[in-house]
Amino acid sequence: MALPRAARTQRRTRIQEAKEEQILEAALEVFSLHGFRGATVDQIAEVAGMSKPNLLYYFRTKEAMHRALITRVLDTWLDPLREFDAGGNPVSEIRSYIxxxxxxxxDFPRESRLFANEILQGAPNIEDELKGPLKALVDEKAEVIRTWAKAGKIAKCDPYHLIFSIWSTTQHYADFDVQVRAVLGQDQSGDGRFEDAARFLEQLFLNGLHINEQPT
Amino acid sequence: MALPRAARTQRRTRIQEAKEEQILEAALEVFSLHGFRGATVDQIAEVAGMSKPNLLYYFRTKEAMHRALITRVLDTWLDPLREFDAGGNPVSEIRSYIxxxxxxxxDFPRESRLFANEILQGAPNIEDELKGPLKALVDEKAEVIRTWAKAGKIAKCDPYHLIFSIWSTTQHYADFDVQVRAVLGQDQSGDGRFEDAARFLEQLFLNGLHINEQPT
DNA sequence: TGATAATTTGACCGGTTGGTAAACATTACA
DNA sequence: TGTAATGTTTACCAACCGGTCAAATTATCA
Known part of the structure; x- marks a missing residue:
């Protein structure tokens, strides 16, 4: 008898690992473009290059697929913030975070769009993740920023809104890519806009926080 | 014989005007939450308080409804940028734009989310609008900003990325509202976060552009 | 090899989707 | 008022949706 993914207790075979990867890759493609309700299992199966029942053999429901994907993406998505170091100096920490x-x-615009889609549609499946681990991490880093401000290393500001503004400005280049390209024109169809964006955002945030590049 | 909306040449009756408004209001609610493919006509009809065939009497297809909505929203969405005045001084212009x-x-988070959904999903229906009217308007205002920079009124910076960053930081509070609330906690469930955001963003952008509040 | 487990497929199911047809009800107006 | 245009509803359709099933195929390994 066939044992679908969820019922297994033993370690996964090479085929399982490969196929699940293949499916999640396709699911990322489709979910990130159409959101959960807008995506269809048939479409994901087609992108993954397999039949629908075959796909459903590995993930029993559309929701299970989406859940697996969101969990994985949310985790890696927070890595940059985790690296934010309390011991470092504000200039290099904020600059490298940006x-x-x-x-x-x-490099991962689809992951960003998947996440954006989820939040945009009310985050029905990850509200707990947001209020739990995400909030905890942000609280921790906000405290670091507040300490810097009190020590006079950066201008006094609301650390939460600072983090929000870094999130929004950077993710904008993934989530609103179509608009960015349309406005900039086709000359900028390479990756030049990312370098321009980096230059501008560094200027904006470092000056905005009165950081003068002086070694601390 | 009944003449649905698209076939009419005479002026609209009071009923038509009221019903179309009612439908677009409901469509805004549903599309902004689920995106085009995720929204269903039945759902929109229910929110609008009418039967599905009745709704389809005014808008013959789901797509026609979406198109009408997007066109209207895109237009009003650009109003703040249109008000951006070349004759004003940088401080007050940028501050009031923010x-x-x-x-x-x-005040209009649904409109923002509708637009975000559309862009996020590749803007299949409004690419021309973006590359045409939107780009033209941004080009014009970017030139104003560049003039200010050359006159030494603000720091030298890429005007396009400046506009992008104002868009993204402000719209973030509509599009990612769920996340913002989750991170800030329930204490901030009122409108306080908008005032905090305004204060922070003014500080960020005015300092970031080396604008020192001096009257020009 | 052969037998057993894992994988893949085509056919199919009940429910939902966007949209239609036509009968019915209401309004506008001569 | 009458009547023609406008507006609304019930019943319905074909296509598509997420998901199931049993049969067929392939991999594993004693």
């Missing part, structure tokens, strides 16, 4: 987020927008 | 965008995020 750079990392911008690199993710450039 | 304020207007933030007010729209607070």
């Amino acid at each position: 750079r990392r987020k911008l690199e993710m927008a450039r | 304020r207007r965008k933030l007010e729209m995020a607070r």
Whole structure:
């Protein structure tokens, strides 16, 4: 008798691992473009290059697929913030945080859009994740920023809104890519816009926080 | 014989005007939450308080409804940027642009999400609008900003990325509202976060552009 | 090899989808 | 008022949806 993914207790075979990867890759493609309700299992199966029943052999429901995907993406998505170091100096920490987020927008736009779609549609499936782990992490880093401000290393500001503004400005280049390209024109169809964006955002945030590049 | 909306040449009756308004209001609610493919005509009809065939009497297809909605929203969405005045001084112009965008995020979050959904899903229906009228308007305002920079009124910066960053930071409070609330906690469930955001963003952009509040 | 488990497929199911046809009800107006 | 245009509803359709099933195929390994 066939044992679908969820019922297994033993370790996964090579085929299982490969196929699940293949499916999640296709699911990322489709979910990130159409959202959960707008995506169809048939479409995901087609992109994954397999039949629908075959796909459903590995993930028993559309929702299970989406859940697996969201969990994985949310986790890696927070990595740049986790690296944010309390011991470092504000200039390099904020600068490299912006750079990392911008690199993710450039290299993993589908992951960003998947996440954006989920939030945009009310985050029905990850509200707990947001109020739990995400909030905890942001609270921790906000405290670091507040400490810097109190020590006079950066201008006094609301650390939460600072984080929001870094998120939004960087993710904009993934989520609103179509608009960005339309406005910039086709000359900028390469990756030049990411370098321009990095330059601008560094200027904006470092000056905006009165950081003068002086070694601390 | 009944003449649905698209075939009419005479002026609209009071009933038509009222019903179409009622439908677009419901469509805004549903499309902004689920995107085009995720929304269903039945659902829109239910929110609008009428039967599905009745709704389809005014808008013959789901797509026609969506098109009408997008066109209207896109137009009003650009109003704040249109008000951006070349003759004004940088401080008040940039500050009030941020304020207007933030007010729209607070007062018309559904419109913002509708637009975000559309862009996120590749803007299949409004690419021309983006490359045409939108680009033209942004080009014009970018030139204003560039003039200010050359006159030494603000720091030298890429005007396009400046506009992008104002868009993204302000719209973030509409599009990612669920996340913002989750991170800030329930204490901030009122409108306080918009005032905090306004204060932070003004600080960020005015300092970021080296604008020192001096009257020009 | 052969037998057993894992994988893949085509046919199919009940429910939902966007949209239609035509009968019925209401309004506008001569 | 009458009547023609406008507006609304019930019943319905074919296509598509997520998901199931049993049969067929392939991999595993004693």
